[in-house]
Amino acid sequence: VKNQANAELPGACSQSGNLAAYLLNALPEGERAEFERHLGACPACARLRAAYCPVIERLEKLPGKTAPGDLTAAICARLTAADHAPRRFPFPTYLRVAAAVLAAVGLSALFTLLALRWASRPDQSAKPPRSTSIAAPVQSHQTPPTARPLPLVVSDARAWLQRVQNSDGGWTTGLADVQQNYAAGVSALALLAFMDRNPAVFNGPSAPTVRRGINHLISLQQTNGLIGPQFSGAMYNQGLATRVLVEAGALETNAAWQAAATRAVEFLCRAQADSGGWAYLRPGADANDLSVSIWPLQALIRADALGYPGLRSRINQGLTWLRAMANPSGQIGYNHPDDFPYAPGTMAAAGVQCYLMDNRELHSRPVQALLASVHRAAAEEDLLDYYRFYFMAAALDLANDQQSRQLAETLQTKLVALQTNNGGDLGSWQANDRWGNVGGRVYATALATLAVQSN
């Protein structure tokens, strides 16, 4: 072992083969102590160590990555889902091919044998004609699961959201500690699930629920316009709640709502960075974060469309920054163009949504590049992530070309299949995705409802 390693070190002593392993902390305890004794006595090895020490010092500077949350629940959910899935052939491809060939040969031989025996029978007249016994089409015993009608899926979801609304009109994450800070954002998401594509919301049975929810959001608004507590993730709350207030003000004339919406929009404008994005409100946070920025940007786009003045330059600035976050293959990063900590495609979908909400041309190069990246991601979608599903469904819906429609339908089918269809949680979606531990069941249900409605 030592000889092989030493062969790479010209002019080194017989022990220097261990030097790299020593510097990289790869020597077991005993060998390490022995090598350290050697280092003290061998000038050649000491010189080599001095030469490589700067490299090790640089390696120390590489920061680690922190997982966004505990992945245990997500992994166990996938294992449980796999348990219920049909079993796959657990062998390599060449064995599968071999097995398929063998099976085909075996079946052919069996059928030939049966046919020969059949033909050689002395009396065939008593038997039914061959075509009806062998060549008759095989009826499948598997019937596709009955797809639930979309209006029923949505009404069940809204009914569940209505049942779990708090007496003060808001919704909670159902989670402890810091996640309670996101209650305003979760309430806003729940309200959007009622209001999205539902212009008659204030004339329908959900109207009292929605009005109470909106009044609750306004009760959380501070004098500076911020809705909910001031904490690092406050811009998520603000972006979502502003969107709700802006939409509500357009659907029903209510001076208090419109005043609150104006204050909320003004807060978003003040919080926008010079670059055009928004950031986490905490010391040391990156100057901008696309995940944080998407909701404020969408709120401003909607506000502009609904007649709020002076927002055009801010929206242009936001969209320019968003474009700067895209890499050449049409993917959008979180903090810089190649930063996709949570699977590429999510932010590209959010980007497509922003462009198309702002009535940008679908066939423009930036939108097409982003959309192609969304198509690729959606086609391979096998990860349960309601946040991702929502942005993808919304982007595909707005794009509305043939490929987008097909992919959106697949996403929708997956989501509908995951809806709880019995018990007290009927109509809701289980919070077992990547962000379920931040938003809880209300979050999962609201986003899934929005995604399903998008089609």
Next chain:
Amino acid sequence: LKITLLFARLLVSAGRICHNSAVEKQFFNANDPATDDKTLMELTRAGRQGAFEELIRRHQPALVNYFARMGVYNNAEDLTQETFIKVFNYRHRYRPTAKFTTFLYTIARNVFLDNIRKTRREKTSAELLQADWMEPEGNKAAGLRLKLDVKAALDQLSEKLRSVVVLSYWQGLRYDEIAGVLGIPPGTVKSRMFHALNRLKEIFDREKPGQC
């Protein structure tokens, strides 16, 4: 013959049940930090989900970092999930004679290599779009890109060299364990370590002052 086969199957099943219950009795508390990884794998094989959950909790931060340092920062969590699912599916192949981390990183590396192959396929179609993507105004993107740093230096290493550095320096594996993960002789591991340090030194030496 059928009766003999049936009897043999019954014996095997009974043996498994006895073994599993012995494991359960011996190591009942899967959440006890003192319970080692090998025991948790035994419990997982015996059908204790809590034991597997504990294994995930113990090793997920290290695995996320492993993938990030191998250069797949964007998909690190997904690959971590994939690895644990494979660990679970291959739980019956695990032999307690081997250290659990060797088993874990062998699977993780395979997941990593699969991901590289998949990414290469994707890149081909992505390159077609590259020409169509217009540079943003003022080329803000260029200013936002990371300067050459340790990550960029690691990116210039081959997968073979990068693996030995990541597995040893950050993941804490000894050279003989790395040899087990990579399926190469221990001497080759040491040799690759030397090559990797040498290459990194060349890269860092090439940098102009203030570039990092």
